[in-house]
Structures are given as structure tokens and as C-alpha cells.
Amino acid sequence: DTGVSQDPRHKITKRGQNVTFRCDPISEHNRLYWYRQTLGQGPEFLTYFQNEAQLEKSRLLSDRFSAERPKGSFSTLEIQRTEQGDSAMYLCASSPPSIRETQYFGPGTRLLVL
Amino acid sequence: AQRVTQPEKLLSVFKGAPVELKCNYSYSGSPELFWYVQYSRQRLQLLLRHISRESIKGFTADLNKGETSFHLKKPFAQEEDSAMYYCALSETNRDDKIIFGKGTRLHILP
Numbered sequence: 001d002t003g004v005s006q007d008p009r010h011k012i013t014k015r016g017q018n019v020t021f022r023c024d025p026i027s028e029h030n031r032l033y034w035y036r037q038t039l040g041q042g043p044e045f046l047t048y049f050q051n052e053a054q055l056e057k058s059r060l061l062s063d064r065f066s067a068e069r070p071k072g073s074f075s076t077l078e079i080q081r082t083e084q085g086d087s088a089m090y091l092c093a094s095s096p097p098s099i100r101e102t103q104y105f106g107p108g109t110r111l112l113v114l
Numbered sequence: 115a116q117r118v119t120q121p122e123k124l125l126s127v128f129k130g131a132p133v134e135l136k137c138n139y140s141y142s143g144s145p146e147l148f149w150y151v152q153y154s155r156q157r158l159q160l161l162l163r164h165i166s167r168e169s170i171k172g173f174t175a176d177l178n179k180g181e182t183s184f185h186l187k188k189p190f191a192q193e194e195d196s197a198m199y200y201c202a203l204s205e206t207n208r209d210d211k212i213i214f215g216k217g218t219r220l221h222i223l224p
Contacts, residue, residue, distance in 0.1 A: 003157070004157075033210075033211070033212075040123075040216065041216055041217075042118075042200050042202070042214030042215050042216050042217050043158070043200075043212075043214045044214070045210075045211035045212065045213070048210045048211065055210065056210045056211065058211070091158065100146070100165070102160045102163075103160075103212060104159075105157050105158040105159065106157060107157050108157070
């Protein structure tokens with residue numbers, strides 16, 4: 001499967017713990033996006049990378065959230081001191097370099113904070 | 115502020131009947147509009163975008179700037195159309211965020 005992959009697919013953690021998710025984009029896609037989706041809602045934009053540069057961050061991305069893409073390939077999203085409100089599906093997407101290219105989504109990581 | 119509204123959470127339609135999923139948007143400029151679909155146990159995928167003006171799986175959507183709408187239509191529903199449909203927009207010539215509506219679950223009745 002050459003699509004966007006995410007790991008883990010499911011994560012259960014206790015409140016206060018830190019969690020880290022990984023996203024591997026389609027190779028040669030230089031743009032990478034993170035979204036969060038809660039029950040009954042559409043995906044909400046969190047942040048966007050072009051190569052290794054983080055170009056935009058949503059206000060949804062509190063200080064407890066940090067995302068990196070150190071070599072312009074895979075990306076990680078870390079949530080520190082998790083709260084029950086962080087429970088959601090975290091989606092990653094990637095797109096090729098050209099303007100107006102389609103974003104291709106990964107399967108998501110479902111986080112449950114107890 | 116940019117916003118996408120899908121007024122129906124659930125739409126049930128008999129097989130062979132016409133389908134229309136409603137979408138209205140709020141944006142001061144000229145956005146790019148999309149419909150994304152998520153079939154059961156599959157990832158979110160692009161169904162169509164208004165700049166392509168193409169018909170995918172029998173679905174079409176016309177951008178009506180006067181009514182700020184981008185309704186998704188299909189003349190004859192098929193059982194395999196059952197899925198979650200999201201209307202979405204992005205700013206013209208930008209490649210960052212996509213703003214999604216809350217989605218409409220389409221249920222095709224046999």
C-alpha cells in the first residue's frame with residue numbers, strides 16, 4: 001500500500017500521559033497536514049508542513065500539542081499531559097508540490113483518553 | 115469567517131431515487147469547493163472538486179455563487195453510495211487547510 005500511513009491506529013492512554021503519533025506521507029509529497037475529528041464533526045485543521053517547515057498552526061493546537069517533520073518526510077504529532085477532551089481521531093494527509101493538488105488522507109489514529 | 119454548513123446529518127433515500135446532499139458555504143472570496151466521501155471502514159477520499167467539473171460515480175455538484183451553495187446530486191442512487199459525505203472548501207490558490215462541514219450520512223434503502 002503506497003498511501004499515507006499512520007501509526008498507531010489506536011491509542012488508549014490515561015489523563016496526564018504524553019502520546020506521540022506518526023504519519024508517513026506518500027513519497028514525494030512535500031506537503032503534510034494534520035487534522036482532528038471528534039464524534040459528529042468533520043475534520044478540523046490543526047497544522048500544515050511544506051517540506052520540514054511548519055507553515056500554519058490552528059488555534060486548536062494548544063501549547064500541549066507539538067508537531068514536527070524533521071527531514072521533510074514523516075511527521076510526528078505529540079500531545080503532552082493529555083486531557084479527556086483530546087479524545088478524537090487524528091488524521092494525517094499529504095499532497096504533491098503543485099498548487100491545487102488533492103490531499104490524500106491516512107486511516108487516522110484514534111485516541112481515547114481515560 | 116469561513117464556514118461550511120451541511121444541514122442534514124442523515125439522509126435516507128431509496129435505491130434508484132435521486133439524491134441531493136446540501137452544502138452551503140460562507141466565504142468572502144472565491145473558494146475552491148470539494149466533496150469528500152468516507153465509505154465504511156475506508157479512509158476519507160476526494161469525490162469531486164468544482165474546478166474539475168467532472169462527474170464521479172454518477173455524482174455532480176454545481177457551484178452556485180449567488181446562493182453560496184455546492185449541492186451534490188446523483189439521479190439514481192445505488193446501494194454502494196451509502197457513506198459519509200463531507201462538503202469542504204479551501205481558499206483559492208492556497209494549499210494549507212481545508213475546512214470541512216460536519217458531514218451527511220447517506221443511507222440507501224433497498
